[in-house]
Amino acid sequence: xxxxxxxxxxxxxxxxxxxxxxxxxxxxxxxxxxxxxxxxxxxxxxxxxxxxxxxxxxxxxxxxxxxxxxxxxxxxxxxxxxxxxxxxxxxxxxxxxxxxxxxxxxxxxxxxxxxxxxxxxxxxxxxxxxxxxxxxxxxxxxxxxxxxxxxxxxxxxxxxxxxxxxxxxxxxxxxxxxxxxxxxxxxxxxxxxxxxxxxxxxxxxxxxxxxxxxxxxxxxxxxxxxxxxxxxxxxxxxxxxxxxxxxxxxxxxxxxx
Numbered sequence: 001x002x003x004x005x006x007x008x009x010x011x012x013x014x015x016x017x018x019x020x021x022x023x024x025x026x027x028x029x030x031x032x033x034x035x036x037x038x039x040x041x042x043x044x045x046x047x048x049x050x051x052x053x054x055x056x057x058x059x060x061x062x063x064x065x066x067x068x069x070x071x072x073x074x075x076x077x078x079x080x081x082x083x084x085x086x087x088x089x090x091x092x093x094x095x096x097x098x099x100x101x102x103x104x105x106x107x108x109x110x111x112x113x114x115x116x117x118x119x120x121x122x123x124x125x126x127x128x129x130x131x132x133x134x135x136x137x138x139x140x141x142x143x144x145x146x147x148x149x150x151x152x153x154x155x156x157x158x159x160x161x162x163x164x165x166x167x168x169x170x171x172x173x174x175x176x177x178x179x180x181x182x183x184x185x186x187x188x189x190x191x192x193x194x195x196x197x198x199x200x201x202x203x204x205x206x207x208x209x210x211x212x213x214x215x216x217x218x219x220x221x222x223x224x225x226x227x228x229x230x231x232x233x234x235x236x237x238x239x240x241x242x243x244x245x246x247x248x249x250x251x252x253x254x255x256x257x
Contacts, residue, residue, distance in 0.1 A: 001254035003176050004125055004154030007144075008033040010065055011103075012111045013047040013054045016148065017061055021249040024179060027109035028119050028239035030150055030248070032065050036083070037104050037111040038093060045111065046101055048192040053097055055200035072096060117171075117184035117236035120150035120248075123161055130158035131233070134213045138196075138203060145197035147189070149234045151176070153254060159219055161235045162186065163256065167223040171238065177252030179243050186232035193233075207231050 009016040012034040022030040029035075038046040048054045059070045060078075070092060071078040081089035086103045094100050104111075112118035128147070132140035144152075153160060164183035166172040171182035194206040211230040218224060 001124075001153045001156040001160060003151060003248060003250055003252045003254065005152035006030070006248060006250060007148075007150055007152075009148065009150075010034070010036060010061055011059065011068065012037045012045065014057055015059045016145075021247050023245060023247050024239055024243050025108050025110075026241065026244040028241065028243070029108075029110045029112065030120050033120065033150060034110040034112065035105060035107045037106075038097075038101050039104050041100050041102075046097060048195070049190050051097065052195055052200035052202075055195060055197060057093075057096060114184075114187075114236050117182075117238050119181060119237035119239040121148070121187055121234045122151040122153070122164070122183075122237060123147065123149040123234040124153040124156055124158065126156060126158040127161065127233070128152070130217065131210070131213075134209060135203070135206070142197050146193040146195070147234055148192070151248070157219075159217065159222065162219060162222045164235050164237075165223065165226060167225060173257035175255045175257065176248055179246045179248055179252075180240060180257075181243075182238045182240065184236045184238060185226055187234045187236045188229075189231050189233055 006019050006022050007016040008019060008022060008030050010032050025031055040046055056072045056074070057070060058072065059068050061068050066084065067080055067082050068089065069078045069080045079092060081092065090102050109118070128143050132143045164172060164174050165185055171184050174181055174183060194203055195201065196203070214230040214233065218227070
């Protein structure tokens with residue numbers, strides 16, 4: 001197995017960008033990943049679990065991640081904003097969501113969904129291809145955008161990432177190149193993968209069909225006791241503090257400790 005893809009999502013819930021390498025921060029996240037969160041006036045995160053309006057927004061980032069260019073299908077003319085001056089971007093986002101929002105930054109620790117396993121999420125190319133085959137009516141190219149994993153493995157069979165957590169809750173150690181990581185558990189999914197990542201249109205019976213297929217496809221060697229239900233996909237990880245400043249690079253081999 002080797003690392004075949006790295007995707008970071010600078011603004012939580014919005015589009016990601018592929019990179020060739022990513023540095024580990026002192027808090028154990030990928031540098032620039034989910035370091036901005038859109039908040040409402042009460043300080044609640046505005047994300048895909050809360051509103052499908054996030055799917056209307058497309059964005060691209062400058063090479064140094066100092067600026068973002070955004071647009072929607074209704075307003076396809078891109079607008080470019082600097083993160084150093086967030087007010088104009090907040091006003092633009094507020095018009096899309098139809099309520100006031102502000103952008104909050106946390107460059108070292110980011111805004112992970114799982115605070116206990118706050119590292120990059122991980123799946124494999126083969127797993128995404130397998131799941132795409134369960135939904136032939138959906139665009140297979142969109143499966144990656146539905147599940148939004150940070151890291152993908154190549155050179156392995158479907159669900160090989162399930163080898164990277166153990167039969168008990170104790171995290172399992174593995175390495176990607178020089179970076180030591182801990183595999184915690186198969187990620188419990190939310191409503192976001194059920195929606196088309198470009199339009200927000202809900203796929204009928206997505207969660208039910210996924211869970212049925214996932215159970216039937218679970219490898220014999222997998223830790224079945226770690227699945228209290230089968231709407232789980234990709235691996236939740238954490239990265240020890242000792243790995244800060246190390247770099248993940250595409251092509252790095254995966255080794256299980």
